[in-house]
Amino acid sequence: MNEKGEPILLAENISITFGGLKALDNVSLKIYPGEILAIIGPNGAGKTTMLNILNGFYKPDEGRITFEGKKRSRHMKPNHIAAQGIARTFQNLALFTGMSALGNIMVGRTMKMHSNIFSQGIYWGFSRKEEIEHRKAVERIIDFLQIENIRRTPASMLPYGLRKRVELARALAAEPKLLLLDEPMAGMNLEEKEDIARFILDANEELGYTIALIEHDMGVVMDICDRIVVLDFGKKIAEGTPDEVKASPEVVKAYLGTAGG
């Protein structure tokens, strides 16, 4: 899964400052097609900030992002970036609580659907056909993530672990070229973690998704990721395969605080 080549996403020399605090300082990273990249680091290292920059919520002060060979303009809004094929999940759940699980996933499909308000009014048949077609695609995702039995449950009634899964389904529904996951396993028990890890691996291996994720559970990260980028205080301190990263004295120092080097 890890043949190199042109990266699908290239972030070069990204810096961003929040009220005097340098959240990211000259960080570069590459994401290659078909890989699972983990961004790890202690709390406050700038991981989520990086993800927010990648999907366009924040505009970096410096640096540039190239997605599929095209440089991203500074005026691009998050919804344009989503339309380009970058989907994400959130660290603190961001489901549409007023809708059912199915509704949420259908909304995730927005970018794939083309009927607009006028065609809905004028050519009802087209919209209806499209709706059914996309419903089928969504059912496949529901099937894939094994959430058939909670389809109709309002998102607000779901337990935490399942909400996370629905959020993943919503992101998958867009069939993104790049999937960003912000702590997909945070706050889960061991069993739930194993489930999600399995789904992430399957999404990558069976469905071919390129994934960048943030995660705290080192065991999981080492197990499922092809490459790892380590951030600490807004700087990139290591990058490489799980084994390379584990061996890096900088990483050991950042995580354990020992005076290794």
Next chain:
Amino acid sequence: MAFFFEVLVTGLMVGIMYSLVALGFALIFKASEVFNMAQGAMSLFAALALYGFLKQYLHLPLWFALLCTVAVMVVWAYAIVFIVLKPLVNRPPLMLFMATFGVAYLMEGIGQSIYGTQAKGLNLGIPDKSYEVAGIFVSSFDLFFAVVAALLVFGLVWFFQKTRNGRALRAVSDDHEAALSVGIPLLKAWVLTWIIAGVVATVAGVAWGTRLGVQFSLALIAYKSLPVLIIGGIDSIPGVIIAGLIVGACENLGEVFIGPYVGGGIQTFLPYLLALLVLYFKPYGLFGKEIIERV
């Protein structure tokens, strides 16, 4: 007993009209957390515009005049979102609320300067006869608008539940960031919401305009719908519709059956009394989403 039902039915018919106005409020509130003070002014402006197209400036056929009126409301929707709301994105809701106040006065002012201040009779040629149905007298005029309102309501429910754009609007009302992250453009969603609110305002404005004449007090029917919003819960579309019916019915029944004992005129404050009662027992309205703050 037949008399009771007659009063009840008349009240319900008026209630549907309240629902219509309140619906406009609820739609915009759900999509952008803005309490739109301009909803009444929008209804007024739509009625004025229709009169202008139909009688005052042009003499267009009715269907075309209606179409033009909706077009005017679409222009307003774009103007409000891009000129007034866009610079206020991410500001506290109170600022947006005040901005809609400004929009309301602006609309009334522009309406006055284009169409003049005198009251105008709007006659759409809807027959106003009374029919007897199961011993109850129903005005065909009331019935017509009741049917139009019902169709509009069903159309909106279908749109919000079953279509891509409707779902996108609900998503925006639920979580702005998540909506952006799945590719929904915020401003376009707002424009669409305001257009829908404009169409609802048009129907309400025309309905009330033909009933009471197109005059500037029409903007005040918006305040009539405040108790409806409180009773129904401002974020619940079905709630608002049902509450409109409740208010209409109670108002009419109260006036006819309790009114004589207290000297009449209780119609004007009875809805507010009801609203207070509801607030006492259900602070989020009968159908509103209860907000539970986690600590």
